[in-house]
Amino acid sequence: MKNIILTSIQNPLVKQARKLHRAKERQKQNLLLLEGTNLIEAAFQVDYKLDIIFYTDRWRENHPSLCSKIANKDLKLQPVSTEVLNAIATTVNPDGVVAIAPRRTKQEPIIAQTQLGIALEKLQDPGNLGTIIRSAVATGVDSLWLSTDSVDIHNPKVLRASVGEWFGLPMAPKHNLAQVEAQHQQNGVQVIATTSETEKSYWDIDFTCPSLILLGNEGAGLSDELIALADEQVKIPLMNGVESLNVAVATSLILYEVKRQLQ
Numbered sequence: 001m002k003n004i005i006l007t008s009i010q011n012p013l014v015k016q017a018r019k020l021h022r023a024k025e026r027q028k029q030n031l032l033l034l035e036g037t038n039l040i041e042a043a044f045q046v047d048y049k050l051d052i053i054f055y056t057d058r059w060r061e062n063h064p065s066l067c068s069k070i071a072n073k074d075l076k077l078q079p080v081s082t083e084v085l086n087a088i089a090t091t092v093n094p095d096g097v098v099a100i101a102p103r104r105t106k107q108e109p110i111i112a113q114t115q116l117g118i119a120l121e122k123l124q125d126p127g128n129l130g131t132i133i134r135s136a137v138a139t140g141v142d143s144l145w146l147s148t149d150s151v152d153i154h155n156p157k158v159l160r161a162s163v164g165e166w167f168g169l170p171m172a173p174k175h176n177l178a179q180v181e182a183q184h185q186q187n188g189v190q191v192i193a194t195t196s197e198t199e200k201s202y203w204d205i206d207f208t209c210p211s212l213i214l215l216g217n218e219g220a221g222l223s224d225e226l227i228a229l230a231d232e233q234v235k236i237p238l239m240n241g242v243e244s245l246n247v248a249v250a251t252s253l254i255l256y257e258v259k260r261q262l263q
Contacts, residue, residue, distance in 0.1 A: 005081060017100055020100065032100075033099070033156050035160060036098075037059075037063060043167065045164075050075055050100070054100075055078075056080060056097075057079060059095065107170065114187070116213075118136060118144050118251065121177055121215070126151045133169055134163055136251075136255065137168050145180050147173070148175045191214065192213045193214045193230035193233050194222060195227050196235050202235070202236055207261045208261055213251075216247070218246070
């Protein structure tokens, strides 16, 4: 039997989906929102579980191949009006599809197997985190650690900014990054802290050995504690008068230097 199109934002299922806009509700329900064709396709490529897919008739007409894959998976599909889809989505102009899915299971990266990892302290902007994830996957990063006072890794903006790469990178929020730092050092991984208060540039580091790169908050940078514990401190040289770079840009520069050295 064909599903009835939901046209009311007061529908209980729609209300549940809208609650997932908030981090507290995502944690409480252990669910997240996947918005847009890009993320739905990425989820299918890695066989990520999807609980329910909301879509508009226009989206179904524009994506017959993906709709066929969805049908073959025997997933729960729910057609909705454009108004309802707009209410469920967190974007201003959604492309017609949003899915509810389980949050990632807690699977910490294996520190002893680290070749290239990054650790982020008090990162606040979801767009920055998503961009960092995208660059990390592109350059072969095998682990990402994030302080628990950072942005939620399940934030819809994080997923969208990662352009689907969110599914391919082991990530672990941790309360104590200093402990993560020490554990890497105990396993022979060099820890590199980024700071403007040093003379050594990031291209002066030998990244051909296992490395963990520490990056800090968009405004304040890394805490003194994490910097002090690192094996090396490096900066990204800037022209006079330029205070700092966007943290996602800074991360990408360093990761591509690592990639250059490893080629």
